Amino acid sequence: ETGVTQSPTHLIKTRGQQVTLRCSSQSGHNTVSWYQQALGQGPQFIFQYYREEENGRGNFPPRFSGLQFPNYSSELNVNALELDDSALYLCASSLAAAEYNEQFFGPGTRLTVL
Amino acid sequence: ILNVEQSPQSLHVQEGDSTNFTCSFPSSNFYALHWYRWETAKSPEALFVMTLNGDEKKKGRISATLNTKEGYSYLYIKGSQPEDSATYLCAGWGNEKLTFGTGTRLTIIP
Numbered sequence: 539e540t541g542v543t544q545s546p547t548h549l550i551k552t553r554g555q556q557v558t559l560r561c562s563s564q565s566g567h568n569t570v571s572w573y574q575q576a577l578g579q580g581p582q583f584i585f586q587y588y589r590e591e592e593n594g595r596g597n598f599p600p601r602f603s604g605l606q607f608p609n610y611s612s613e614l615n616v617n618a619l620e621l622d623d624s625a626l627y628l629c630a631s632s633l634a635a636a637e638y639n640e641q642f643f644g645p646g647t648r649l650t651v652l
Numbered sequence: 653i654l655n656v657e658q659s660p661q662s663l664h665v666q667e668g669d670s671t672n673f674t675c676s677f678p679s680s681n682f683y684a685l686h687w688y689r690w691e692t693a694k695s696p697e698a699l700f701v702m703t704l705n706g707d708e709k710k711k712g713r714i715s716a717t718l719n720t721k722e723g724y725s726y727l728y729i730k731g732s733q734p735e736d737s738a739t740y741l742c743a744g745w746g747n748e749k750l751t752f753g754t755g756t757r758l759t760i761i762p
Contacts, residue, residue, distance in 0.1 A: 542695070571750070580656075580741060580752030581696075594748040628696070637684035637745035640698035 561629035658753035675742030
C-alpha cells in the first residue's frame with residue numbers, strides 16, 4: 539500500500555510568482571484535503587476535493603486554487619505569491635469526506651517566498 | 653468557526669513517567685475529534701478518531717477520552733519512552749472540515 543506523497547519537498551519562489559504543489563493520495567482514497575502550516579500554528583484548512591469536485595474551503599483567497607484528477611491525485615496552485623505564503627503545505631487523503639475517517643498525511647512541501 | 657485549543661503548548665517529561673494533555677473545543681455542532689502524532693521529519697500520523705461522548709480509545713501505552721458535553725478530550729501516555737517525543741495535534745470536525753489546535757510538543761528526557 540503506497541502512502542501519501544508530495545512534491546517537491548522544498549522550493550523557493552519570489553513575490554508575485556506562481557507555484558504548483560502536487561500530492562498523490564493513498565491507494566483507494568477519493569478525498570484530498572490541503573493544509574497550510576505557518577510557524578507556531580496548527581495546520582489551517584485550505585480546501586478539500588472529493589471525486590474531483592471542491593467539497594469545502596477555508597478562509598483562503600481565490601488565488602489559492604486546486605485540482606483533483608481522475609486517479610485522485612491533486613494539485614494546489616497559488617498565484618501572485620506573497621511573503622506570508624511561506625509555510626509548510628500538507629496534503630492528506632481519506633477514504634471519504636466524513637468526520638469519522640482519519641486522514642493520512644504526506645510529508646509536506648516547504649515553500650519559501652522571498 | 654470551530655476554535656480548538658490545546659494545553660500545554662510544550663511539555664518535558666522524564667522517561668518512564670506518565671503524562672497527559674488537553675484539547676478543548678466548542679461543545680455545540682460537534683461531530684468528531686481527531687488526535688494526530690507528528691514526529692520531527694515525518695508525516696502526521698492518526699492516533700484516534702472519536703465521535704461519541706464518553707468514548708475511550710487505546711493504542712498501546714497511549715489512550716484518549718472524549719467529553720462532548722463539556723468540550724474536551726484528554727490524551728494520556730503511560731510510561732513515556734523516548735520515541736513518544738513528538739507534537740500531538742488534536743482537531744475538531746465541524747462545518748465539513750478539520751480545525752486543528754496548535755499542538756502540544758512533548759519531549760521525553762532519557
